[in-house]
Amino acid sequence: MIEYTINADGSPGKSWNPYSGCLHSLEECPTADKCWARALAKRFPQICKGDFSPRFHPDRLDVPCHWRKPQRIATCFMGDLFDEWNSIYGRNEEIVKILTVVEKNPKHTFLFLTKNPRGAWCYEPFPRNAWFGVSITGILGDKDVDNLDVALLTSAHWRWVSYEPALGPLHKEALELIKGFDWLVIGAQTGPGACKPKLEWVMAAEEAAKKAEVPVWRKNNLCKVLGLEPRQELPESMS
Numbered sequence: 001m002i003e004y005t006i007n008a009d010g011s012p013g014k015s016w017n018p019y020s021g022c023l024h025s026l027e028e029c030p031t032a033d034k035c036w037a038r039a040l041a042k043r044f045p046q047i048c049k050g051d052f053s054p055r056f057h058p059d060r061l062d063v064p065c066h067w068r069k070p071q072r073i074a075t076c077f078m079g080d081l082f083d084e085w086n087s088i089y090g091r092n093e094e095i096v097k098i099l100t101v102v103e104k105n106p107k108h109t110f111l112f113l114t115k116n117p118r119g120a121w122c123y124e125p126f127p128r129n130a131w132f133g134v135s136i137t138g139i140l141g142d143k144d145v146d147n148l149d150v151a152l153l154t155s156a157h158w159r160w161v162s163y164e165p166a167l168g169p170l171h172k173e174a175l176e177l178i179k180g181f182d183w184l185v186i187g188a189q190t191g192p193g194a195c196k197p198k199l200e201w202v203m204a205a206e207e208a209a210k211k212a213e214v215p216v217w218r219k220n221n222l223c224k225v226l227g228l229e230p231r232q233e234l235p236e237s238m239s
Contacts, residue, residue: 013072016110018061018098020047020078021054023085029115030139031165034191037078047078054085056094061101070107072238075130081112082119091122103127109238113162117151125155131183132156138168138201148177158182158237163205164219165189166197170205178205179212182235187219188226199226206231 020041024032032038041048048055064073075081076098086092102110106129113133114120126132134151136144151159161178163170164187178184186202189195202222209216215233223230 013074014064014067015074015077016060016063017047017076017078018057018063018101019055019076019081019094020049020057021052022080022083023054024080024083024115030137030167031189034189034194036190039191041078054079058094058097061097064101064105064108064110067108070109072109072111075102075110075112077113080114080116082114082123083116084119086119095123099123099127099130102130105129111160115147117147117154120154126157128157130156131158131160133160133162135162135164136170136174138163138166138170138174141171145171145173145177148174148181152177152180158235160185162187165195166201166205166222167195169198169201170208175204175208178208178214181214182237183217184209184214185217185219186222188222188224190221196225197222202226202228 029035038052041052049057064071081095081098086095102108109129109131110127111131111133113135115135117132117134120126120132132151132154134147136147138144148161159181160183161181162185164185166186166188184205186205188197206216215235216231217233218228218231220230222228
């Protein structure tokens with residue numbers, strides 16, 4: 001889940017989930033039926049404290065405050081914090097509380113990831129130590145392009161792309177937009193019936209990143225599926 005949020009000394013990063021769950025359908029999220037987070041929540045119900053419905057966990061809010069050593073923290077990866085069910089009525093005060101904790105802990109780096117970057121607009125400006133990530137798969141076509149474009153319009157100081165799972169080739173426009181980001185992470189789908197990515201999809205994304213001098217992190221699952229050598233580059237601001 002957080003294999004690419006390692007710390008500078010090589011130790012694993014942290015995971016923080018003061019919010020969990022989502023309402024994505026297969027039309028909105030092509031991987032909803034193979035979602036690792038749903039599977040994890042089913043296996044360990046204490047993580048979500050119930051089903052996978054969106055849920056705020058106030059008892060977890062202060063967890064990062066107790067980590068004395070600077071950490072890279074996968075934040076709310078057990079759900080989609082900024083999707084429509086949270087943003088349709090404007091600012092959600094529970095999300096404001098989460099971002100306040102982020103701002104009050106500048107020694108940590110908090111990684112956010114969403115399929116709906118528009119949902120983050122009402123929480124501007126973003127804390128400087130928050131990395132704003134957008135998730136794409138390559139099979140949603142114009143939607144992938146639009147999400148990348150929207151993510152670049154946020155006030156976040158640092159932005160990253162998660163091309164995971166890679167289910168199809170990125171459009172030319174999407175490849176062009178990668179140059180505006182600070183980091184590219186590429187991963188494969190896992191589990192029964194998983195779609196195997198094609199090497200040319202990965203190489204096209206990596207070539208676009210190379211031209212723009214954007215660091216690339218190949219997740220272990222991608223290396224295993226395609227027989228690739230590890231490539232684990234971090235942005236200077238994370239080093």
